Amino acid sequence: MIQLMDLQKRFKQIEAVKGVSFQVNQGEIFGLLGENGAGKTTTLRMLATMLQPTGGTALLGGFDIVREPERVRGQIGILFGGEMGLYDRLTARENIQYFAELNDMRRTDINDRISYLAKMLDMEEYLDRRVGKFSKGMKQKVAIARSIVHNPQIMLFDEPTSGLDVTSARVVHEFIRSCKDEGKTIILSSHSMKEVEKLCDRVGIIHRGSMVELGTIEDLKKKYGNDDLEEVFMKLVGDNHEA
Amino acid sequence: MKLRHIMIVLKKELKDIFRDKKTIFASIVVPMLMLPLMFSFMGYGTKQLEEDSKKVVPIAIVGGAESVFVEYLKNSPLFNVIQTNDTEQDIKDNKIKAAIYVPDNFDQTVSKNELAEITIEYDDTSQQSLNAFSTIRAAIASYSEMIVANRLSALNLNQSILQVVEIQERSATPDKGGFGFLMFSMLLPLMLTMWSSVSGMPAATDLGAGEKERGTLEPLLTTQPKRMSLLMGKYLAVTIAALLGTVASFSGFLLSMKLNPGMLGTAKGLGGTSIIVIMLTCIGLSLIFSALQLAVSVYARSFKEASTYLSPLAIIILMPSYLTMLIDAKAIPSIYFHIPLLNAVCIIKEVVAGVFNMQHIIIVLLWSLVYIAFSMLFALSMFKKESVVFRV
Numbered sequence: 001m002i003q004l005m006d007l008q009k010r011f012k013q014i015e016a017v018k019g020v021s022f023q024v025n026q027g028e029i030f031g032l033l034g035e036n037g038a039g040k041t042t043t044l045r046m047l048a049t050m051l052q053p054t055g056g057t058a059l060l061g062g063f064d065i066v067r068e069p070e071r072v073r074g075q076i077g078i079l080f081g082g083e084m085g086l087y088d089r090l091t092a093r094e095n096i097q098y099f100a101e102l103n104d105m106r107r108t109d110i111n112d113r114i115s116y117l118a119k120m121l122d123m124e125e126y127l128d129r130r131v132g133k134f135s136k137g138m139k140q141k142v143a144i145a146r147s148i149v150h151n152p153q154i155m156l157f158d159e160p161t162s163g164l165d166v167t168s169a170r171v172v173h174e175f176i177r178s179c180k181d182e183g184k185t186i187i188l189s190s191h192s193m194k195e196v197e198k199l200c201d202r203v204g205i206i207h208r209g210s211m212v213e214l215g216t217i218e219d220l221k222k223k224y225g226n227d228d229l230e231e232v233f234m235k236l237v238g239d240n241h242e243a
Numbered sequence: 244m245k246l247r248h249i250m251i252v253l254k255k256e257l258k259d260i261f262r263d264k265k266t267i268f269a270s271i272v273v274p275m276l277m278l279p280l281m282f283s284f285m286g287y288g289t290k291q292l293e294e295d296s297k298k299v300v301p302i303a304i305v306g307g308a309e310s311v312f313v314e315y316l317k318n319s320p321l322f323n324v325i326q327t328n329d330t331e332q333d334i335k336d337n338k339i340k341a342a343i344y345v346p347d348n349f350d351q352t353v354s355k356n357e358l359a360e361i362t363i364e365y366d367d368t369s370q371q372s373l374n375a376f377s378t379i380r381a382a383i384a385s386y387s388e389m390i391v392a393n394r395l396s397a398l399n400l401n402q403s404i405l406q407v408v409e410i411q412e413r414s415a416t417p418d419k420g421g422f423g424f425l426m427f428s429m430l431l432p433l434m435l436t437m438w439s440s441v442s443g444m445p446a447a448t449d450l451g452a453g454e455k456e457r458g459t460l461e462p463l464l465t466t467q468p469k470r471m472s473l474l475m476g477k478y479l480a481v482t483i484a485a486l487l488g489t490v491a492s493f494s495g496f497l498l499s500m501k502l503n504p505g506m507l508g509t510a511k512g513l514g515g516t517s518i519i520v521i522m523l524t525c526i527g528l529s530l531i532f533s534a535l536q537l538a539v540s541v542y543a544r545s546f547k548e549a550s551t552y553l554s555p556l557a558i559i560i561l562m563p564s565y566l567t568m569l570i571d572a573k574a575i576p577s578i579y580f581h582i583p584l585l586n587a588v589c590i591i592k593e594v595v596a597g598v599f600n601m602q603h604i605i606i607v608l609l610w611s612l613v614y615i616a617f618s619m620l621f622a623l624s625m626f627k628k629e630s631v632v633f634r635v
């Protein structure tokens with residue numbers, strides 16, 4: 001379970017996250033929807049303990065991100081979009097293994113887990129080749145395997161499909177669903193309505209660092225009397241673009 | 244901080260750094276071969292020059308009629324006298340190296356004990372022509388000496404009347420090898436400090452800024468280890484890379500000495516204690532500069548930015564080394580042993596010169612520990628700062 005309590009982040013002049021609170025239950029996919037600069041990445045970075053909140057806090061699997069960051073890190077897996085974040089000179093296996101070791105897994109467990117993931121993601125063929133020459137889709141799979149090698153209970157996705165083609169995006173979507181099936185607690189940030197509508201149980205719309213709307217997709221459609229979530233979103237955030 | 248985490252990071256980083264043949268080539272093979280190649284070329288150059296000076300020099304003689312002096316030059320094995328019409332043009336065209344203008348009444352002037360005048364025309368922009376000029380001067384000098392000897396014996400005087408003192412030289416350090424050793428004791432401290440300080444730079448760039456640029460830093464920071472453990476693993480990896488580079492460069496230096504004993508002297512006189520002091524100093528420098536470079540690299544947003552910041556560092560490192568190059572190892576001002584970097588150069592210099600000043604050695608080692616502690620704390624504080632790691 002994830003619980004944000006008045007989470008805030010201020011960078012020098014910019015107030016990037018202005019006190020956000022919500023809760024995500026186990027086995028649920030929560031969509032964090034917002035435009036560029038809304039504060040999605042900053043929120044997720046705080047949950048992943050990369051950044052320290054300047055106010056409020058959050059509990060992940062019962063651990064406080066401010067007081068027990070190491071315990072929190074053992075619980076989470078992240079898949080952040082854009083760069084895949086792999087070491088080019090290492091093989092796919094070595095990349096995955098490095099993160100497994102850092103997350104305190106035992107050697108035998110690591111080998112079993114990598115074999116299992118390689119089979120599941122259909123990447124056995126290139127498991128022992130260096131990542132440098134991989135296609136984007138292949139790299140994506142390695143990054144996916146790495147994010148769940150330690151079998152975390154909480155998954156954080158930050159625009160995981162940005163820059164991917166339809167096929168690769170589909171692989172990611174399937175992966176997110178399979179995480180849900182395994183009972184993981186998931187937050188997915190996105191600026192794509194379609195993606196959120198397709199995957200998420202509930203959404204929070206974040207605008208300039210504040211949560212402006214929160215609920216199930218059905219709730220939102222009903223509340224605004226509109227079946228097109230895109231229009232609902234535009235209504236909520238589209239009026240002040242000058243920022 | 245957990246040792247196990249540090250070792251995991253260290254192992255991975257070393258594997259990553261040295262996996263490529265390219266990196267091994269650039270950080271080990273090139274430093275090892277650079278000096279031997281450089282010195283071989285320099286040695287070849289000097290040899291060429293020496294051989295040139297042994298060759299018969301083509302010159303022209305203008306005037307002088309049938310004087311004894313002109314005959315003397317023509318019979319000298321040093322010169323090949325050539326007939327020309329235009330000396331200036333022929334010197335420019337490199338047909339002759341110089342021309343000698345001798346007055347027709349040269350013999351008469353000399354026999355009257357009067358001052359005779361000779362003009363030498365040469366090209367002062369050509370090394371070979373300059374060499375010819377000095378060869379001609381030497382030949383004229385020995386001819387003059389002959390004449391003076393004749394004049395003195397005509398007056399019934401011995402030639403020794405012209406010389407008051409004869410100087411005998413004797414080296415107080417006959418086992419050290421003279422000029423070659425001077426070169427060695429000047430160059431080695433400079434090179435060792437430079438290598439130990441800069442060799443870690445490529446690794447530091449890769450492990451800090453490189454990790455940001457590839458986007459691997461974010462996932463890395465969400466793994467369980469504390470930042471301190473991640474940083475220590477990286478820090479040790481950079482230090483090891485720096486030391487390997489230093490060892491490679493030093494082997495190259497030893498190899499060049501073997502190839503050109505005349506130019507660099509020999510390493511004799513470096514006993515066990517000297518080697519231990521030198522090694523400790525180099526390890527200290529590597530530890531200090533690896534931490535600083537890693538700190539700068541973590542601050543930079545990309546490879547390119549990191550290189551931009553780190554290149555001037557290499558020049559700053561070189562400055563104190565150059566400053567001390569000419570200082571006498573046996574008279575180093577005590578204050579120098581308290582100045583960072585400078586004290587490392589000086590202590591190596593002393594030890595190489597065979598001076599063991601325990602007080603100096605301890606001062607430098609203590610300071611090194613202080614610098615190491617500070618540079619490590621600096622690197623750690625950078626690595627923990629959000630505004631550095633997530634700089635926009």
Ligand SMILES: Nc1ncnc2c1ncn2[C@@H]1O[C@H](COP(=O)(O)OP(=O)(O)OP(=O)(O)O)[C@@H](O)[C@H]1O
Pocket residue numbers: 011014015016034035036037038039040041042043191633634635
């Ligand atoms: N490290 C930082 N230092 C200073 N300001 C920052 C930093 N990171 C983010 N910001 C600012 O905080 C605000 C929120 O940025 P954030 O990256 O969280 O938005 P986002 O919703 O992820 O946007 P995008 O869709 O573009 O990824 C922006 O105004 C951004 O400029």
Ligand SMILES: [Mg+2]
Pocket residue numbers: 040041042158
């Ligand atoms: Mg973002």
